[in-house]
Amino acid sequence: MSNILTLQAAAAERLALHLPSASTLRVAGIVPAQDATAYASPAVTATFVGASTADFALLLVDRSFLAAAGGSGLVGAVSAVDVLRPALEQAASAFDAGVLGELREEDAAGLLSDPGTAVFELRDAHQANDGGAPFAWFAVRVRDNGGTLNTARAGQDSDVAARLGLISSVEMALTVEIGRTRMSVRDALALEPGRVIELDRSAGAPADVLLNGRLIAHGEVVVVDQDYAVRITRILDGAEGTL
Structure with a gap:
């Protein structure tokens, strides 16, 4: 498995572990992007920026769990991006230091059509692979900022340092x-x-x-x-x- 795919899979595993679902979730495997196309809108999307840049899209089949996770009995009473942000932050942590940008609800068709995107199917851990619709799909695209992820991460040297130096004076909380x-x-x-x-x-x-x-x-x-x-x-x- 390439380094890029390893990072994508690690992000999917962390997301499955931290999604606020009533059931335990697992990554069932990588599936063709067209499997999730029907659910491309609205998806919850975000971009992570660090030594690598990663684009995420979470495509939920059933959003009913969001109400319970947000402490409300009404679907739509709480924002999906607020409920899902902690889980997406955990997914982003697979890419080391960086910042996860604003979460948005939008069409993810463009991300799904990119050949560099890996789409992971998330299922109930107690459900068979062919046991009905999955819980969600998680699409991950990695952009390496002009470098290469096939070398050791310790080898990302002066080029990355120079780019990060451009934002060294940015205030952070x-x-x-x-x-x-x-x-x-x-x-x-x-x-x-x-x-x-x-x-x-x-x-x-x-x-x-x-x-x-x-x-x-x-x-x-x-x-x-x-x-x-x-x-x-x-x-x-x-x-x-x-x-």
Whole structure:
């Protein structure tokens, strides 16, 4: 399997693992693009930009799970792009450092017609390959920014560095996260002063440091001149930051 196809398959596997479906999903394999053509619109699309550029399109057969994932009983009451963004960010993490752009709902026929696009079929893990319609299709196209993905990733040297240097002064959001939890829209709307929200982290555990939503380090919260600050205790490598 080529390096490009390996990256495409890894993105599909991560997406299947993190889609907020009630059933466990698996990647059933690569299928011809025409299998998904009937569902090309509307698709949820996004572009990832890093050392490589990747175009994604998620084509859902049944969107009913989006309402439950968003905490609403009504289909269309919540935005598909908001519900699906965390899963697509996980898919993008297969491509190392970079930024996932805005998610859109649009026709994906152009992406599906590109011979460089790999289309992966996602199915219920307990469903046979010929057991009815799949859950979704995930289309991935990789553009290597003029370089080559068939060399080791460590070999992407001065050319990539020079291009990234063009955006070295761009401001990015650095966030410190002490914990998180999940709640439905109904529970979020019921919040009021004095309400205690329990997080998924014990007292004293390190805080996560995220750059544009990507985990890059761990640290501890301190107070400096009456302001909160974070002392970095560990810088993560690329593989750890994808977890």
